[in-house]
Amino acid sequence: MRAFARAACVVTLLASFVSGASGATDSPAVAAAREARAWRQTHERDILREFVALLAIPNVARDRSGIERNVTALAAMLEHRGLEVRVLRLVDAPPIVVADLRARGRARTIAFYAHYDGQPADTLSWNGLPWTPVLRDAAGHEQPLGVAGALDPESRLFARSSGDDKAPILAMLAALDAMRAAKRAPAFNLRLVFEGEEEAGSPHLGAYMELAPELLRPDAWLICDGPVHQSGRPLLGFGARGTTGVDLTVYGPVKGLHDGHYGNWVPNPISRLAHLLSSLRDDAGRVTIPGYLDAVVAPSEAERKAAAAIPDVEPTLRGEFQIGGVEGAGEALNEALLRPAINIRGFQSGNVGTRATNTIPTEARASIDFRLVPAQTPASVRAHLERHLRTLGWTLVDSEPDSATRVTHDRIVRLSWGAGYPPARTPLDAPFSLEVATVLGTIGRDPVRTPTLGGSVPMYLFEQPRGTPAIILPIANHDDNQHAPNENLRLQNLWDGIEVFAALFASLER
Numbered sequence: 102m103r104a105f106a107r108a109a110c111v112v113t114l115l116a117s118f119v120s121g122a123s124g125a126t127d128s129p130a131v132a133a134a135r136e137a138r139a140w141r142q143t144h145e146r147d148i149l150r151e152f153v154a155l156l157a158i159p160n161v162a163r164d165r166s167g168i169e170r171n172v173t174a175l176a177a178m179l180e181h182r183g184l185e186v187r188v189l190r191l192v193d194a195p196p197i198v199v200a201d202l203r204a205r206g207r208a209r210t211i212a213f214y215a216h217y218d219g220q221p222a223d224t225l226s227w228n229g230l231p232w233t234p235v236l237r238d239a240a241g242h243e244q245p246l247g248v249a250g251a252l253d254p255e256s257r258l259f260a261r262s263s264g265d266d267k268a269p270i271l272a273m274l275a276a277l278d279a280m281r282a283a284k285r286a287p288a289f290n291l292r293l294v295f296e297g298e299e300e301a302g303s304p305h306l307g308a309y310m311e312l313a314p315e316l317l318r319p320d321a322w323l324i325c326d327g328p329v330h331q332s333g334r335p336l337l338g339f340g341a342r343g344t345t346g347v348d349l350t351v352y353g354p355v356k357g358l359h360d361g362h363y364g365n366w367v368p369n370p371i372s373r374l375a376h377l378l379s380s381l382r383d384d385a386g387r388v389t390i391p392g393y394l395d396a397v398v399a400p401s402e403a404e405r406k407a408a409a410a411i412p413d414v415e416p417t418l419r420g421e422f423q424i425g426g427v428e429g430a431g432e433a434l435n436e437a438l439l440r441p442a443i444n445i446r447g448f449q450s451g452n453v454g455t456r457a458t459n460t461i462p463t464e465a466r467a468s469i470d471f472r473l474v475p476a477q478t479p480a481s482v483r484a485h486l487e488r489h490l491r492t493l494g495w496t497l498v499d500s501e502p503d504s505a506t507r508v509t510h511d512r513i514v515r516l517s518w519g520a521g522y523p524p525a526r527t528p529l530d531a532p533f534s535l536e537v538a539t540v541l542g543t544i545g546r547d548p549v550r551t552p553t554l555g556g557s558v559p560m561y562l563f564e565q566p567r568g569t570p571a572i573i574l575p576i577a578n579h580d581d582n583q584h585a586p587n588e589n590l591r592l593q594n595l596w597d598g599i600e601v602f603a604a605l606f607a608s609l610e611r
């Protein structure tokens with residue numbers, strides 16, 4: 102197989118040398134992208150019409166009738182293009198739409214994921230209505246939709262899910278149209294997977310994968326969601342951090358006490374909780390729980406290099422956030438995101454200002470969220486934190502301590518753990534990672550490669566069974582007001598997406 106590929110490559114180079122011209126000898130990626138552009142330029146209004154029709158269907162995950170209308174529309178759009186469509190259903194869950202286009206003689210199946218549900222919309226905050234798509238030019242002037250004529254690529258289509266995440270669906274289908282017009286077939290078994298409750302946290306995605314492993318365990322995934330890099334360059338995301346969280350309650354006296362009469366003698370829960378928290382991380386944000394980093398796999402050389410090469414937006418962000426300094430001991434933002442994080446997200450006790458009283462309060466509470474990197478798990482985080490607290494002399498409880506417990510233990514902390522899930526990361530130098538990045542480079546769209554999202558999405562599900570490559574490939578503009586009022590898609594991002602999908606469909610051959 103590989104020898105054949107090499108031979109084909111030599112033949113291609115030779116042909117290119119002989120003809121001395123581009124065009125006839127372009128790689129499938131370049132040819133498919135060029136064909137997609139030509140096709141799009143003569144079909145922009147048709148693409149827009151189909152996009153508008155899909156965006157007009159309300160798509161909040163809990164709105165089951167809206168969800169079913171989306172499923173019907175998607176199935177029709179896919180069948181119309183000759184894909185084999187299957188609608189997977191679990192009771193009380195939005196369906197997953199799976200569509201296949203098999204390539205003759207190809208063994209590899211690559212799945213392209215997008216989600217057809219969208220965030221709920223606060224209608225009153227919209228300029229217009231969330232499910233009534235409106236086209237506006239760069240100056241904000243409304244443009245007619247149902248007419249002929251050229252479209253300004255800087256104009257934007259405003260509607261819920263225009264960017265997040267129906268844009269990739271339309272771009273994939275337009276790419277298939279362009280390929281069919283050019284009599285070009287996918288280079289692998291192409292599978293499109295459209296989920297219907299991503300914005301509700303994908304609570305059934307794992308169950309769906311167990312229900313239909315033959316459909317939802319492909320050889321590789323491209324997860325088409327989110328915005329491209331702020332610089333406008335395409336982005337490939339190779340992972341996401343995992344997450345878990347805990348609430349802590351530290352107990353003082355059973356009733357509030359005069360701090361003049363009892364201070365320095367009755368333990369102050371605020372002070373004790375502050376000491377506890379400061380034992381978890383230092384001022385630069387580095388975790389200081391002994392042994393906590395033992396479970397952490399150091400970033401690879403490729404990951405460090407990719408993180409360092411991400412365009413620097415820090416000065417802009419510092420101005421925007423109005424911060425005079427940063428954590429991380431000199432690290433860049435994207436390097437800091439490669440590390441695990443402990444974030445204190447809340448602290449509650451007593452009162453301040455005019456409501457302050459000279460009292461030793463009865464309890465103090467804090468809430469922490471953890472961002473996990475390979476190979477941490479929610480269980481390993483919990484084990485390390487609990488061991489650390491015991492070493493510091495704390496007695497751990499999981500419910501309100503009774504009087505007997507309170508009088509016989511000096512330091513009591515109640516822990517309430519939330520749910521969580523592990524991180525995921527596909528190596529940047531894995532064969533599939535290199536293939537995808539190469540295709541984008543070949544068509545002149547050298548991607549920003551980010552080893553991990555700082556945030557958490559359940560990407561680990563896509564990597565199962567262990568090691569299935571899963572790469573995030575967004576197409577929406579970074580300023581698309583994702584999740585917010587006036588969500589929009591810049592038309593040029595849709596046009597670019599069509600070319601990217603056509604190039605990938607035509608060339609991820611192995």
Ligand SMILES: [Zn+2]
Binds near residue numbers: 327
């Ligand atoms: Zn999304």
